[in-house]
Amino acid sequence: QGDIDISALALNPRRGGPKNLPILEIFLDDDDSEEKKKQKEKPRLVVLGGGWGSVALLKELNPDNYHVTVISPTNYFLFTPMLPSATVGTLELKSLVEPIRNIISRVKGHFIRANAEDVDFSSRLVEVSQKDPNGNEVRFYVPYDKLVIAVGSSTNPHGVKGLEHCHFLKDISDARQIRNKIIQNLELSCLPTTSDEERKRLLSFVVCGGGPTGVEFAAELYDLLNEDLTLHFPRLLRNEISVHLIQSRDHILNTYDEAVSKYAEDRFSRDQVDVLVNSRVAEVRPESILFTEKGVSTDGKPITITKELPMGFCLWSTGVSQTPFCKHLSQKLGPAQTNRHALETDTHLRLNGTPLGDVYAIGDCSTVQNNVADHIITFVRNLAWKHGKDPESLELHFSDWRNVAQQVKKRFPQAASHLKRLDKLFAEYDKDHNGTLDFGELRELLKQIDNKLTSLPATAQRAHQQGQYLAHKFNKLAHAAPGLKANEITEGDLDAAVYKAFEYKHLGSLAYIGNSAVFDWGDGWNFGGGLWAVYAWRSIYFTQSVSLRTRVLMAMDWAKRALFGRDLMSY
Template sequence: MIPRCIQRSHFALRLRRIDVHSYSSPHGLRFLTASPTPTPSGSRQFLRYGRKAAKYAAFTCFSAVLGLSVVIGGVFIHDVFTYSDRHIDRVPVSPLALHPECGGPNNLPVASVLVGDEDNSSLVPIKDKPRLVIVGGGWGAVSTLQSIHPGDYHVTLISPDTFTTFTPLLPSAAVGTVNVRSLVESLRKVIARVHGQLIHGRAVDLVMSERLLEVETVSVNGETRNIYVPYDKLVIAVGSVSSTHGVSGLQHCFQLKTIADAQAIRRRILDNFEMASLPSTSEEERKRLLSFVVCGGGPTGVETAAEIFDLCQEDIINYFPKILREQVSIHVIQSRGHILNTYSEAISKFAEEKFQRDGVELITSARVGEVRPDHVIYTTKDPDIGAVVEHTIPTNFVLWSTGIAMNPFTARVSSLLPNQVHKKAIEVDAHLRVNGAPLGDVYAIGDCATIETSLVSHLLELVEEACWTQDGKIDFDEWEIMVKRIKKKIPMASLHLDKVRALFDLYDSDADNKLNLNELAVLLQEIGNKITALPATAQVAAQQGKYLGHKLHLLAAKRDTLVANELPAGADEAVTGPFTYRHLGSLAYIGNAAVFDLGRLSFTGGLAAMYAWRSIYWSEQVSMRTRALLMIDWIVRGVWGRDLSRL
């Protein structure tokens, strides 16, 4: 027998893939010898790795072909079911929808029943629900539609456009970085989720006593016809228009608030470059054509200037005569001392330094005096002599982007209500209810609304709730009760009411540990002056729309309970608290770079920040369709550049 130690050695050699041979000794003993397996040559290793690589490549190609086949097959299957004949017979339509009755102060047709009300009656019985009418198609209106639940209300949307626009990317659309079709989504698709109806028209008047909204519609032949749309609850979200600041000649300027504005700006920019490249154009005229003036150093103005710079650097220089790029000049006129003045100081400085490196001229602490067809006149103050100096910039392109003003319908509603003294928007309370309108009937959100900040107007009401003492004064305990009421009525005042005792002692002039009516009025007046109104941004409008949609859903869900408790009018406080704005940060694009202002944290950067900026805007799109189109636009622009054709 072979000894156990030799058996173990033989087993180990086999595990190591070593060839084992045996031979016999003259004494009859058998011994084991081992010879190592020869190492394969370099060519053999290359062939072996080549075979593996070929297998992986073949598997990858097979997977790609299989995936492409599945996609193509899915498209064919989709087409089979899409392009099929579908017949609709006996569509139910109410006679009142085809022949509405007339009424109201102007004896106009009253659209009490719409043509599509019967379409979804078998699925969601909404025709007998309370009427919710939303005016506008922007951020606030869309956010409200996305927050309410199907079946809560009979929803009607009034909008002069049939689509909603992703306004933050309009500067990109103005130079062809993205397609305008990638920024719009049909309002009919948005409202279909709640089985609502769209009326393509413009709100012009409001009859609150009869709950009628007057809408101006346009017929096929261009004639206008007004109708009344009844409502139980009305949401005004019509946005705003640009403020003129008393400057003359603004008819020669472009604005950037709509898709039409972006298309007009793109045509003018391309026209300027085409005319400047003609041999018959003089050098002076060429410089005027290639001079771009942006009035306003806010996010819209800064991003438009950055997009024009990118267009010149990445596309114009490649496809137009080189002399054009050399003679391009971009000017940003800002009335304040810095651009992006609502952002942190570090962000403003970063943006200014970036523009300085790029050759974009920043004209700060300046005021535009007049805009003429071929030049802009602005003034600055000479720091040495203190005199006002007038300057002129020859140009064929002026963008006006400074401040906001009331929409015509907003101004009409404001004129109908008492105590509406705000010059830029409708004043609403903390529950977004329009002040002066019947309680719980009319709401306003977005740029067309501003939350009240005056505390003095609530003085008597606050004093009564705080248990006014017999001597005509309030002590510190009653002041604490009043502070709680103020925070509940106007949440924006909370930041200025942290030091309750210090405020009480500061305005207690006679040091009797009590505040009289005059001292209290001065205290509330100064606190109200410190409260900053919410900015007119898409972020504010979106949050207000979500809040209001959630509130309207709760009101619908608890309708029976509220009516039983006789609280149908003032039911907002019973279902939700006041609106509280949560600032999620501000961002701006400044030419292959971006800036982020997140409150206490500021972030600036180049390419990485630009992709972060794109990611945020991509995620905020209304639908997956616009997300897909936007991604394709960015890829096309990166590979083939912007489309320079003028359509």
């Protein structure tokens, strides 16, 4: 655990900060080289987390401008899009990870394997915790000039009882546990002492959540059961095995285009994956799942039916929520943070409410508070003035709103998936208000829409774009204020002066759905297909993989599986 590189960083005997803890400083020994001295002069950039956002930042950052320290409890970067493949042995776990130190070496930075616990924004100190060799917790401060928070998210429990009986899929250890559990269930099912009923339960695999992770896991599991089972477990009958996917909405992959969801559902129905839509999990028990299903009574009234599904394995994959660290920061920053799900930043990705404006938040742990509502108001105002009308006394028709919606889409591409809802809201309002809206009503309506538009998708794609954006900005900042030494960074709103605001560009979504894949590029551009789509899907992720090493390993795994099948061993 003790992973501090003491050749260049050391705990200063000086204690300080609000909790009077030891402070980690850049350490220079007697025979220090010029290079080390230069490092000490540079502004200290501290990055919390070693995931998608941080790695994109580290890969684009100019190596000469900052003294970089990365703090994370995991000492590897995990290529999450392929994690479902690792749960069934299509890919090996080690093919999806890259040591974080390999990535940091590019910027001559340091790594501290520890958890960030708190930040003292006024004295620019991150409080971190770590276990010492005796297993006792030690805490100390790491000072920064610039801080990037990229700590990702936690699984969302949605207040459901019994999640201790579920598996999660966030990290490499989760994938290992899932793989072991699946194989254990298959082994137990083969025992001559296992009853028929027990065997059916053990072989009932349930996935809660019909988003991309749940769908891809169900697809990988289906592949395993179909392709390798008869070979390795000839005693088991395929029709004794069931895969169920429980989804609270009326479609799986509901953030994708409707045609894509439909394609995936048809595919699953052909492959006998039992998709239960409009169903909500009420409780997870050790051997079964209680869920409610929306239905219609014989006299046509909507009803809710409670059902119990026996299960031998359950994956909980129903979205993300804030980590305890981020929740704590959010509370600390008070009214400047109004979002319950993520840390709010301005459009320059600076954390709202910090006194010095030198803290940034990117990736799943953050949300950009954009000004969609302001933008629409300005747009409508301009439209009114253009037509010689006073905006405050303006009455606009639904057709005008369609025009506005198109403008929103152009300015905020991330709004594309919400446009359908936006249109619906406008249409409902239009129906109730005799075809017109005044300016006050528009503001009220925009409040609802704005809330929906502020949340960017929690995807690797977004974290990657934000990491790259910060690196480019930091590179510019380093040159915009020449002569500034460490601890003298007082750029204030230099950010806005040197670099544009962050704009998310949606490049499309893809998902593997079991020997076929679906692609959604937005604006109705989407398709799904068989083997060729799987190869296209693999190629895209292959090229995005973090290093040559992981690419080679992934290619070898795919070849190995094609030649010899999956390794069905638990370890």
